[in-house]
Amino acid sequence: MSRTHVTCTINGDPAEFLCEEDQTLLDTLRDVVGLMGVKEGCATGDCGACSVILNGRLNCSCLVFAPEAEGATIETVEGMAGPDGLHPLQETFLEGAALQCGICTPGFLVAGKALLDRNPDPTEEEVRYAVAGNLCRCTGYDKIVRSILDAADRMGEAAPAS
Amino acid sequence: MPATLRAVLRGLESALSSPPEEELRVRFAMRYVAPTSIEEAVSVLDGAVAAQVYAGATDFIPQLRMGRPEPGVAVDLKRIDRLTDLRREGNTWVIGAATPSARLAEEDDLVAELPGLVEAAGLIGSDQIQSRASLGGNLCNASPAADSVPAMVVNDGRAVIAGPGGMRTIPVASVVTGPGTTSLASGEFLVELVFDRPPPQTADAYLRFIPRTEMDIAVVGAGARLTLDEAGRCQEVSVALGAVAPTVVMVPAAEDILVGHTLTDDALKRVAAEASAVCNPIDDKRGTKAYRRQVAGVLAVRALKLAADRAARTGS
Numbered sequence: 001m002s003r004t005h006v007t008c009t010i011n012g013d014p015a016e017f018l019c020e021e022d023q024t025l026l027d028t029l030r031d032v033v034g035l036m037g038v039k040e041g042c043a044t045g046d047c048g049a050c051s052v053i054l055n056g057r058l059n060c061s062c063l064v065f066a067p068e069a070e071g072a073t074i075e076t077v078e079g080m081a082g083p084d085g086l087h088p089l090q091e092t093f094l095e096g097a098a099l100q101c102g103i104c105t106p107g108f109l110v111a112g113k114a115l116l117d118r119n120p121d122p123t124e125e126e127v128r129y130a131v132a133g134n135l136c137r138c139t140g141y142d143k144i145v146r147s148i149l150d151a152a153d154r155m156g157e158a159a160p161a162s
Numbered sequence: 163m164p165a166t167l168r169a170v171l172r173g174l175e176s177a178l179s180s181p182p183e184e185e186l187r188v189r190f191a192m193r194y195v196a197p198t199s200i201e202e203a204v205s206v207l208d209g210a211v212a213a214q215v216y217a218g219a220t221d222f223i224p225q226l227r228m229g230r231p232e233p234g235v236a237v238d239l240k241r242i243d244r245l246t247d248l249r250r251e252g253n254t255w256v257i258g259a260a261t262p263s264a265r266l267a268e269e270d271d272l273v274a275e276l277p278g279l280v281e282a283a284g285l286i287g288s289d290q291i292q293s294r295a296s297l298g299g300n301l302c303n304a305s306p307a308a309d310s311v312p313a314m315v316v317n318d319g320r321a322v323i324a325g326p327g328g329m330r331t332i333p334v335a336s337v338v339t340g341p342g343t344t345s346l347a348s349g350e351f352l353v354e355l356v357f358d359r360p361p362p363q364t365a366d367a368y369l370r371f372i373p374r375t376e377m378d379i380a381v382v383g384a385g386a387r388l389t390l391d392e393a394g395r396c397q398e399v400s401v402a403l404g405a406v407a408p409t410v411v412m413v414p415a416a417e418d419i420l421v422g423h424t425l426t427d428d429a430l431k432r433v434a435a436e437a438s439a440v441c442n443p444i445d446d447k448r449g450t451k452a453y454r455r456q457v458a459g460v461l462a463v464r465a466l467k468l469a470a471d472r473a474a475r476t477g478s
Contacts, residue, residue, distance in 0.1 A: 004194065021194035022232060024223070044224040046377075048290055057264060057293035063223050064294075067194040068238060111289065132376040133288020 011079025019066035026050040026061040037077035037106040048134030051107040058114035077106035088151040096147035100138035112148045196238040217260035218294030221303045259298025259352040278366030282313035298352040307405035312385030313368040316400040325350030364389040365472030380405040381449045382457040386465035396420040406441035434459030
């Protein structure tokens, strides 16, 4: 069976991979590209563990066929930390103990980033709606929500509105 | 025989009677095709034995996971510009069949003119799903509980369909023929949805009942649209209900009761009774028949009131 060649941009870097035509982007990112931060939970779009930002929009990578990524821009949790250290969301998740087992964490971080990218100063309600597509069975969500709000505050202080 | 031994024997029995995993079955992997024009898509479908068109795959991939056999070819319609478009064209709004729901809420003029349609599409799933889910997919998946369909129907939406015989346009209301089935013929696919821009003093609304705040399937959905005159009397009224019958049901009596009148408590009480009466619901884990009937009446009235408030605010 011949494989499909896909050229795209992953976390800012040009990337190429070979995939089966019925393979999901989730399986390809993990098994071919080696980005293990993208987690498989339900594989049916309910849990958000496989969240990535695809062409600027938050997506469940389990609901995307890999060949669709041709020409796309993909952001995963692996691309969140910069040269100067962790992303503010990653810092506040650590400080606020917003994780226990950790399997949902990359998805929450990516969903949190997608929210703060378009809404840098969200209300608690907006945060709760923004992560409604991410399931966590450990924390009860409160610490996650507070950590996202804390990150928004921290990013707001670092870059005051002009 | 001790109960535990019986349980073990039952387990063995079922293990032996169930067929082994189908490892020997020859598997033809699904092909992926992404045509970039309507003509190309038509010809792909024309030549394919078992093709499935899809937009966001938010229903398609979960169905494959649930054991639906893979089609020979999955035809991704999102590379066709017209299918992911959203534009105002003359006196209409034209929304590509595969345009993601998130796009609708970002179009301020559309939100202002067809708020009920936008809120119905916006209720479908999480932010992740909103990036992929589309009006066309919601319609063609043909779930009785599809949120956007009652909202499209009250706005007299038209579905533009492409196929081997060319293009044709039919009312959105005649696309779905039953749970999971549509009137689209083999080789046909939905291109776009067209809605007239509302005249003055006109507005729509969609309300859904679910027992939680987010991320659930409608127990009942109600779409309403109306046009008011200067005195606040209804000139045109349309009410459609979802999740209470195999397909969306209209409440024609709402028009008879309300046209020429304001939304009085008495009139709305009669509309609620008529809405409950047209339902043909099922009992399931989301609600009983009686409960769905009751909620349908309540939601229809609330949707009408919301649409009336909006219509009054749009001015003439």
